[in-house]
Structure formats: structure tokens, C-alpha cells
Amino acid sequence: MAPLDNVAPLVKVEGLTKSFGDNQILNGIDLEVAAGEVVSIIGPSGSGKTTILRCLNLLERPDGGRIEIDGQMLCEDGANGRINFAGKSEIRKIREEVGMVFQRFNLFPHMTALENVVEAPMAVKGADKAVAKARALELLDSVGLSHRADHYPLQMSGGQQQRVAIARALAMDPAVMLFDEVTSAVDPELAGEILLVMKQLAEQGMTMIVVTHEMGFAADVSDRVLFIDHGLVIEQGKASQVLGSPQQDRTKAFLKAVLERTPMAEENADSPPVETEESWGTGAGVDESEQIASLESEVARLRQELDAATTTDEPTTDEPTESGE
């Protein structure tokens, strides 16, 4: 599961910048993700976390910087100060390798769950119908929804729709999966079923980049946590480190606000302040100090398990990047 040091990173981002009008969202993001690694990106609303994900498959076109996925260049700064993008067909090729799961599912409402899952393999990869269908049923089964194969999206709960969306992305056999606040649009009691699927996926060795408000998930599943604020990586490292003993004041303030469930001060948020809806998946109604304690012990236990299970080195141990004030 843990990557070898001598292997080139699967996802490589350098100096990524992006602004919407006068609003500078990304201020130079560097990120490397190795094959098999699970990276969680946390941070206040408007910090730019979602924009990073959307740049990784060019749903958003960055203003500057370089993105490379599995050795293929997606964009890079040109000589004349303008950014150059890969050609249309290369972009589509790279998108095949990058699966994305959206906050609002974006299932195709006029197609059944099964049709949603088989559409892309058949249309983009030219997969044989019978093969694609068998694979889709397998995937639906793995997300616990084989009995919903012939249902339409609007006939399913939010949690079920999101699991179909995960299966739909997996059907392309992507090298990396992007998750964009995938539990934010579902009822809190349904978030768990989505997180469980993601956890299983992580255990199978899928490379994942997860933008999330679910601190419990970030602590439990990720190899590495990035804290982003004002379009910069403020702090990154092992989950236990960033969440358990943060070094930077802004990280501490953010985590404190999350735990106190008070909205963060949002200076550059272009959307109205959103309540930081950190739910702990399992911890509804549990006292906060208990939650912190359980989080810490959970992180410790997971780390021990991980250490015991792997003979190779720890996953990436980048120095926490202090990339700006």
C-alpha cells in the first residue's frame, strides 16, 4: 500500500494558481501524491480545497503552475508567461485515469444506476456491453447496491446515489480518485455508508485525494492530511500529526473552531458563510472532549495497525510545508 521512494509520484502539482476575477483562490499549491496514498485536504470554506480538485481534471483551468498525472502533462507554464494545456484528446485520456465524485452526485437522472455505471466504459473506452455490464454489477455490489441496479437516481437516497457515483467513477479503472466533499449533501446519518465504501477503497490500495469536512474520516483513513487556507498549503503531514498536534496557529484555530462547531472567520469566502458541518460520522451527541480522545486513540490504533501490517517505510513523510504566511 505504501509507495516506494524511488517511484515517481502519481499526481504532481507545482505552483498551482487560480483566481476568479479579483478573487485569488489558489496562491501556489504544491502537492505530490504517490500511488496508493490517501491524502485528505481540509480547511475552511473558501480556502480553495475544492478548486484544487477541480483543477486536477481541468474542470477548472488554472492560471499558472504545472500538473502532471501518471507522467502525463496536463498543463504547465509556457515561456511567454501563459499557461499551456494538453490537447483535447490528451485531456480526455488523462480524465480516464482520474475518477471524480461530486458533492451533489451529478448522476444522470434519466438513466438507471446500472446505465450510469456502464455509459462511460462503453462510450469512452469502447468496452464490450456484456463485459461492461458484468463489471458494473460487480462494482454496484461492492458498494452494496446490486439490488438497486435498475433504480433511477431519484428513486434512491442521497447516500445510495453517492455510492452509485463512486461505482460510476471506478468503472473507468482510474489511477486516482478525487472526492469533493462527498458527504456534504447527504443527511448526516447517511454519511457513514459513503465513508465506509471509501474506507474499503483505501484499504484496497486506491490512490485517493479527498476534500472533506469529516475529520474522523481524515484521521481514520488518510495517510497524509493537508491543511489549506487562503489558497496555500499551511501544514501537512501524517493525520495524527496535523490533527493531533498541529504546529501552525491557523491549523490550531481551524481545528479548535471545528471542534467547537463554530463557523470559521471567512475572509475570502465568495459564498455565504457555511456552518462548518463537521460531523463525526459516529459521534452524534457525544461529548466533544470524548470525541477528541476517541479520535486520538483511533489514530494511534490505526497507526499501530499500519506499522504492523507494512514492512516498507511509512507513507510519504514530507516536511510540513510552510509555504507562506
Place this chain on the structure above:
Amino acid sequence: MSDFDFDIIWTTWPILRDATWISIKLFVLSLILATAIGLAVALMRMSKITPLRWFAAIYVWIFRGLPALVILFIAFFWLGNNLGLTPFQSAILGLGVSSGAYKAEIIRAGLLAVDRGQYEASEALGFTKVHYMRRIIIPQGIRVMVPNYVSNSTLLFKSTSLATVIGLNELTGRARQLANSTFQPIEILAAAGVIYLVFTSLMTLSQGFIERRFALKT
């Protein structure tokens, strides 16, 4: 009204029936043309390529701004003469071009009503634009278009009567000729009206069926 003469309607029925056939053929062929034009112009108006957008906007401005009759005149007196079109072909062209401008606006509104997330999911899955417009966006847009599309098509069916001014013997023109030659305009014109009502009412009724056909399953 007591002397409403049904006999004259039965007597002239074969003529009215043949004329109705011409109206129906005009309608179906110009509807196909209008839909094709409407779809093309709507996609051009949503294109990233600026000249295409301009062309489409100008098309809609001109052909919605002109009376259908004037468009029919142009198709008949000018194009028809220069290209050697029959009155029937001119009528299809004129009606199709005119109605196409309205169809374009209806189709565009339908496509714009499709959620942005559908475009994003399609792009993220690596679909080509042609593929996702055809499989994902248009099927969903149709749901929004159906009511306006059907009522606009009802309008087109009635507009086939304009072909009478370029000498085509469709239902309205024939009815007027018969009214003159029989001196019984009350009966003949009423009969033509009833035939139109039957078709337009059927089309309005079919709207419900079509809407159910394209409804999302919940």
C-alpha cells in the same frame, strides 16, 4: 343556423380530405426541417466559437422578427424562382426556416435548464462533447422542451394555411375555393375549421403522453 347544410360537406368531402393530406404532409416535412434547423441553431448559440454564436443570434433575430408570410414570399418568389422549387417545396422551406427560429429558442432554453453538474460529470468521465450532448444533455433537456415544443408545433400546423397565398391547394386554400364555387362558405369553412380543431386538439392531448414518456422516474 337551422338551414346548416350538411350535405354540401359530404359532397365536397373527397376534395377536403385530399387537401387535408397536403396540409399534413406540409406540416410533417416542415416540422422535420424546423427541428433540424432549431437544434443546429441552438447548439451554435451555445457554442464556444464566437462567429457561430453571432450567426445563430442573427438568424433568430431575423426570422423571429419577420412575419412568416414574408419568409414564405421570399422562399417562393425569389428562391423558388431562382432554384426552381415547386410551390410545395418553397412552402416547406419557408415554414421550416421560420419555425426553426422559434424551435431554436425552445431547444436552447431546454438545454440551459440542464444542471451544470451534468456537464461536469460528463467531462470528468472523459466523454466527448458530441457524446454527452447526445446521451446526457439533450435527453434531459427534452423534458423541459416538450410543452413549448408541442404548442409551437401546433402553431406550425396552423401556419401551413399560409401556403394558400403562394397558390398551394392545402386545406384552407381549397376550402376558400369551394366556399366561393358552392356559395356556401358557412358550411365549407366550418368543416375546414373542424378538421383543424381535430388535429390541434389531438396534438395538445398528446402533450401529456409525451411529457410522461420523458418524465424522470421517481
Place this chain on the structure above:
Amino acid sequence: MDVGFIIDIMPEILEGFSTTVRLFLWSMLFSTPLGLALALMRLSPLGPFRWVAGFYGWLVRGIPLILIMFYVFFALPEFGEAFLLSPFWSAVAALSVWTASYQAEAIRSGVLAVDQGQFEAAEALGMTKLHYMRRIVLPQSVRIIVPPFTGNAINTLKQTSLATVITVPEMSLLTTRIISREFNALEPLLALAIIYLALTTVLVFAQQGLERAFRLKA
């Protein structure tokens, strides 16, 4: 194409301009109160009112305007001397009847869009129906009615061209006379198209101005 010729024949076509505009204005003058009455009838609690207005809409919107013109011009006089109208007034009658059916729909849906709470509040205050429709409901619905109402008006302007079929000397008829006299279709038709396009474009701008004027002050 001869631009000089277009300019030369413009005045001759414009002789029909005032006829076109008078057709339009008279039709608006008659159709607006008729449309309002029909809309209120359709909204009435009294069944017969609703049925009559519903039947009217189904009938008039189900048959082509040309056929209505033919009926007024050729068939109505058969019912008695009193119904013998000149071509101009036959066209005004047909256009008014036709436009009213569409305006009734525009007004009705505007009234239905007013919040139910407004009706309830007015009733709770003891207002008579006449009073609250006039003072509370209609002023609020005007905002919603303006766009479809002016859209229908623009349509009516374009449809005045159909008066050609009953020999009203409006612009389209004059143009066809020029075409047959000069054996040349392109320039006269372009001149006619330019005039119509200018007229409808001005009306579209007026429509947008009206919409802004009636927007709710927030």
C-alpha cells in the same frame, strides 16, 4: 441585388405602412378588453362562464388565423347584412378575436401566479371581489403579464400581414403587387423585410422597457 431599387420602392411599400399600423392598433384596442374579460371568466367560480371562455380559447386557438379571416369576410355576411364588413374591418375583427384568445391566457396565468395569501388577506379584510381584483391582484400580476402580453402584441403586428388574403392594402399586399408588376422579387421583398424587422425590433425594445418599468421595487 440593387440597393438603389430597394430605396426607390420603399415609399410605395410604406403607403401600406399606416394600414398595417392601424390594423395593429385597432386589433390591440379591441382584443385587450376582450382578453381581460375572457381571462376573468375563466377564473370565475361560475361554471358556465368558465366553460364559455374555455370553449372560446379552444376554438380560436385551434384554427388558423387565415381561416378566421375567411370566415369573417366570406361567411359572416351570409348571416345578415349587419355582418357585412369591409376587408379592413374584417381583418381587424379576425385579428382581435384571435389576439384576445392569447391575451386571455397571458392574463389568466399572471393572475394565477399571484400568491394565494394575497387573495386570503383581501378576503379577510372584507374587500369585495371586484375591489380586490382591481386594487390588489391585477396590479401585482401586471408584472408577470407584461412579457407574454407584449410578446402576443408583437405577434399580432406580424400577423397583420395575413390581411393580404382578404385584399386589405397593407404592406405585404402592396409588395406582391410590385413583384408582379416589376417581374422582380428580391428587392421588393428585402425592402418589406427591412421595414418589418425595424418595426418588430422597436417593439422588442419597447417590451424590454415595459418589463423594467413594471419590475417590483425591491
